[in-house]
Amino acid sequence: MKDVRKQRLLARIVSKPTTLLAPAGFWLLLFFIIPLGVMVVYSFMPRGIYGGVEPGFTLEHYLRFLDPLYLTILLRTVLMAAGCTAVCLLLGYPVAFAISRARRWKHILLLLVIMPFWTSFLVRTFAMIFLMRDTGLINTTLMRIGVITEPIVMLYTPFAVMVGLVYTFLPFMILPIYASLERLPNSILEAAEVLGAKPAARFRRIILPLSGPGVVAGSLLVFVPALGSFIPSDLLGGAKQMLIGNLVQNQFGAARNWPFGSAASFVVMGVVLIGVLVYLRSGRGEVTTALQDAG
Amino acid sequence: MTKGWTRREFIGQGLTAGMSLGMGAALTACGPRRTREPEEQMVGVGALEDELTIYNWSDYIGATTVSDFENEFGVRVIYDTYESNEDLLAKLQAGARGYDLICPTGYAVDVLRAFDLLAPIDRSVLTNWGNLSPEFLGRSFDPENRYTVPWLWGLTGIAYRADLVDPAPDSWGVFLDETYRGKMTQPDDMRDVIGCWLKYRGYSGNSTDPGQLAQAKADAIRAKQNLKSFVSAPVKDQLIAGDVWIAQLWNGDTAQARTEEPDVSFEIPREGSMMYLDSMAIPRSARHPKAAHAFLNFILRPEVAAGISDRSGYGSPNAGAIPLQTRVALTPTPEEFARLEYQEDLAEGTALWDRIWTEIKVG
Numbered sequence: 001m002k003d004v005r006k007q008r009l010l011a012r013i014v015s016k017p018t019t020l021l022a023p024a025g026f027w028l029l030l031f032f033i034i035p036l037g038v039m040v041v042y043s044f045m046p047r048g049i050y051g052g053v054e055p056g057f058t059l060e061h062y063l064r065f066l067d068p069l070y071l072t073i074l075l076r077t078v079l080m081a082a083g084c085t086a087v088c089l090l091l092g093y094p095v096a097f098a099i100s101r102a103r104r105w106k107h108i109l110l111l112l113v114i115m116p117f118w119t120s121f122l123v124r125t126f127a128m129i130f131l132m133r134d135t136g137l138i139n140t141t142l143m144r145i146g147v148i149t150e151p152i153v154m155l156y157t158p159f160a161v162m163v164g165l166v167y168t169f170l171p172f173m174i175l176p177i178y179a180s181l182e183r184l185p186n187s188i189l190e191a192a193e194v195l196g197a198k199p200a201a202r203f204r205r206i207i208l209p210l211s212g213p214g215v216v217a218g219s220l221l222v223f224v225p226a227l228g229s230f231i232p233s234d235l236l237g238g239a240k241q242m243l244i245g246n247l248v249q250n251q252f253g254a255a256r257n258w259p260f261g262s263a264a265s266f267v268v269m270g271v272v273l274i275g276v277l278v279y280l281r282s283g284r285g286e287v288t289t290a291l292q293d294a295g
Numbered sequence: 296m297t298k299g300w301t302r303r304e305f306i307g308q309g310l311t312a313g314m315s316l317g318m319g320a321a322l323t324a325c326g327p328r329r330t331r332e333p334e335e336q337m338v339g340v341g342a343l344e345d346e347l348t349i350y351n352w353s354d355y356i357g358a359t360t361v362s363d364f365e366n367e368f369g370v371r372v373i374y375d376t377y378e379s380n381e382d383l384l385a386k387l388q389a390g391a392r393g394y395d396l397i398c399p400t401g402y403a404v405d406v407l408r409a410f411d412l413l414a415p416i417d418r419s420v421l422t423n424w425g426n427l428s429p430e431f432l433g434r435s436f437d438p439e440n441r442y443t444v445p446w447l448w449g450l451t452g453i454a455y456r457a458d459l460v461d462p463a464p465d466s467w468g469v470f471l472d473e474t475y476r477g478k479m480t481q482p483d484d485m486r487d488v489i490g491c492w493l494k495y496r497g498y499s500g501n502s503t504d505p506g507q508l509a510q511a512k513a514d515a516i517r518a519k520q521n522l523k524s525f526v527s528a529p530v531k532d533q534l535i536a537g538d539v540w541i542a543q544l545w546n547g548d549t550a551q552a553r554t555e556e557p558d559v560s561f562e563i564p565r566e567g568s569m570m571y572l573d574s575m576a577i578p579r580s581a582r583h584p585k586a587a588h589a590f591l592n593f594i595l596r597p598e599v600a601a602g603i604s605d606r607s608g609y610g611s612p613n614a615g616a617i618p619l620q621t622r623v624a625l626t627p628t629p630e631e632f633a634r635l636e637y638q639e640d641l642a643e644g645t646a647l648w649d650r651i652w653t654e655i656k657v658g
Contacts, residue, residue, distance in 0.1 A: 049642050050406045051388055069650075072657055129529070134538045153477065156524040238524020239483040242656035253381040254485055255649035 043262035051256040061263035070247070070264075077244040078271065081226035084165040085173075088222045089215065091166065092173035096214070097207075099174075100181035110178070113171050125164060125235050132160055132236075156238030164232035172221035180214030181207070216279065224272055244268055344583035347590060348373040350383065350394040352573070354551070355447065355609075357602030364593050370586045378528075387412050392580040395587040398446055400571050402640035404436040407576070413442040414577045420588045423595035431572055431612035434637065443574035444591050445612035447547075447604065450563065450570035450627065450635055451487055454534060454544040458558040464541055467495040467564050470518040478540040480533070481518070483525035485652035486638060488515055490569045491543060500569045500636050503644030512651045516658040534559050550608030563627055567634030572612065 013019055043061055045053035064070060099109045116124060131137050132154040139151040154160055184207065192202050230245030239246070244264065251261025349361075353376040361372050375394075377383050380403040387397070388410060399407060407413050418424060421444070431445040453464050460475065470479055481488050490500035492511035502508065523539060531552040533539040546561060553559045575594070577587050593599060597615030604611035605621050627635065641648055 047646070049645070050409050051384060069653060069657060073653075133533070133536070135536045234483070235529075238480075238522075238526060240519060240522070240524060240656070242653060246656075247653065250649065250652075252385065253379065254645075255652075256381075256645050257649065 039262040039265060042259050043266055045259050047257045047259050049256075051258060053259055058259075061260045062267070064260065065263070065267050073242055073244055073247055074267070074271070076241065077227060080161070080165070080243065081223050084162065084169060084226045085219050085223045087162065087166050088170050088173040089219065092170055092218065093177055093211075093215070096174045096177035096211075097181055099178050100184070113174050116167075116171065121168065122231065124167075125231060128160075128164055128167070128236060129155060132163075155236065156240065158237065158241070160236040161232050161241075164236040165226055165229065168229075168232065169222040169226055172225075173218040176217040176221065177211055177214040180211045180217075184210055220276060220279070223275070227268060227272060341585065343368060343370055343589055344586045345369070346371050346373065347395050347583050347586040348375070348393055349396045349590070350375045350377060351396075351398045352376060353378060355398065355573075355603075355607050357599065357606045360594070360599060360603055363599070364590055368586070368589055368593070370583075370589070372590075387578060393582065394578050395581040395583045396575055396590060397578060398573050398575055400573050400638070401434060401436040402571075402638055404443055404574065404576065405640040405642075407578075408437070408442065412579055414579045414581060414584065415441050416444065416577060416591070417588060421592045421595060423592050426595050426597055426600070426613050426615040428612055428614040434572060435639065437574070443576045444595070446573045446575050446594070447607060447609040448570060448572045448612055449545050449547050449609045451482075451491065451543055451545055451568050452549070452561050452563045453541060454549040454552065454559060454561050455541045456534065456537065456556075456558050457560040459537065459540045463560065463562055465562050465565050467491045467566055469541060470521060470543070471514065473521055475541055476521045477523050478538075479521055479542065480523050480526050480530050480539050481543040482527045482530075484527060485648055487543060487569070488525070488655070489648060489651060490638070491564075492518075494564070494566045494568060494636075497566065501639045501641065503641060503647060505647065508647060508651050512655055512658075515655045519655065519658070546610070547608035563631045563634070565634075567636060569638050570635040571638045 042053050044057055044059070046056045046058050046060075048054050065074070095113075099106060099113070102109055129136075133139070134151040134153065134155070136155070138154070139148075142148045143151065188206060188210075189202060192206055197205065228245050228248075230243055230249055233239070233241060233243045233246060248261050248264045248268075251257045251264065255261075347370050349372060351374070355376075356374075361374055364370065365372055377386075380400050383397060383399060384403055384406055387394075387407065404413070418440075427445060431448065432440055437443045453467075453469065455464055457463070469475070470481065481491070489508065489511050492514040493500050493502050493507060495514060496507065496510050498504070498507045498511075526533075528548065530539055530542045530544060531548055534542060534544075534552050535556040544561075549559060549561045553561075575591055577584060581587055594603065595613065597613055597619055600611045600613035600616035601619035601621075604613075604616060610626060611617065611620070
């Protein structure tokens, strides 16, 4: 009797939402909220000469961002992340569509999309250096078969950075779009066809709007990490340009300005937050009208 | 039963807790502590501990240094590596414990001493101290060598492919010359890049004078148009492959590249260059000071020091090691030596240097 009651009590406690959220919540508190709190505090304190911070309160680290120098870096970073998102969308959408309509090959195709994650990101980036450099695989092959006589300079150009970024984040675009297209019932498309919609109209007026949530989710999953990435611009771009991620990294390294690095991180977070809010608002509107249109 | 938290309360409480903890951590990390008068550390008595943890630069030790020490002294060595002084400083300033020996560069010793993070060394145990060349003792970061034992020294110069570049580049000005546009690199390091342009104009590589730094910045931005990239360690492979013909590089890395491609050569520019001295030191938090001292005395033996220099390609401060070396390090002549300047910590000047560096990158 007692055991049964105990078990029921246990089951009740375990199934409570708070209990289920507790482990992850504790994890987030310890490794996300508290460090974030430390950074908030640091970003308002004067910098220590040898790293760290000095006691006091200052707004200088945030005001410093009004300097055109840092605004330029911020703008360049946003443009590059946006470009990366656009290219991922253009490349990823057809792939996601094809996978969602594939029958026998679906699982293998999905496996191929996530396969790059089996290897470390850093190793893959170094592999790209070997592909793209002047005496790399691409150039030597093209020269051997006589297509070119001089190596094409690919490594250490903005092109190489874009290739690296797109390659890294493409799966994050494909998977959410695939998920939203997968749920699209064939009956809706058949109905549209019966009612006389041409393939282009079906795509524009039904498929595209209904996959809207997937596009929004995929774009966010690409844009946000692309904004903070610094390894592709360092290793593939030859560090000739500075992105916001590099700026933050420098502040905690050679520049020894932890509060400015913290403030820079919060400026990026602010930009992301505003961007996401604007995007979600417009996205939601789009989806609702699409649903109304379809209805 | 206690009343459950509403979502708003939960977020509010969580944030308050987070902030107060954060504030606490922030306050404990404030500023450098005042340096105490160093108490003498006596480690000569008693048996060695059975373990030793070393935190050193990567590729910066002899092939058998650690195993030879383990076999002779019966101490198990845990060996860990880092890639920059900043990694080391950030770790120790954040309160990392458990390292018995570290290998900071001169300017990093200044920082560690300002934070009072180093334990004094008991010279009475170091019977091989006399092997060190006086040239490398009593440098400004530790005038009495109370805290540091010189390990290896190095300098930046111009590494180039002698089969592809003629005449030999003997001035930093080569990076301003369009002849080898797209075939040249400089390190992704503000101290090296801005430092070389200060030397080019005849100034100190440790200058914090805004006018001098503005000139260095202008030169650096002009040179950037001719550079393939700012790249540090991976340039060795590209020199060997012939993708890069001219690179500002450390002498030891050049020596390592040269073992694979004999045409890789090295010049110390006529305007002079920057050099550094890395030293072994014992953090205050070390748990095995006796074993650490035994290791320090061990590496002061000429044959051990020669092994370390041979493998890494960097210069040994051990006078006894020079005749024993199998690979001759890229050693400067006495005249070249006179044109070298030690890298020092920039302290207050760091902020200005960082701004200039950011402007070079954006420009």
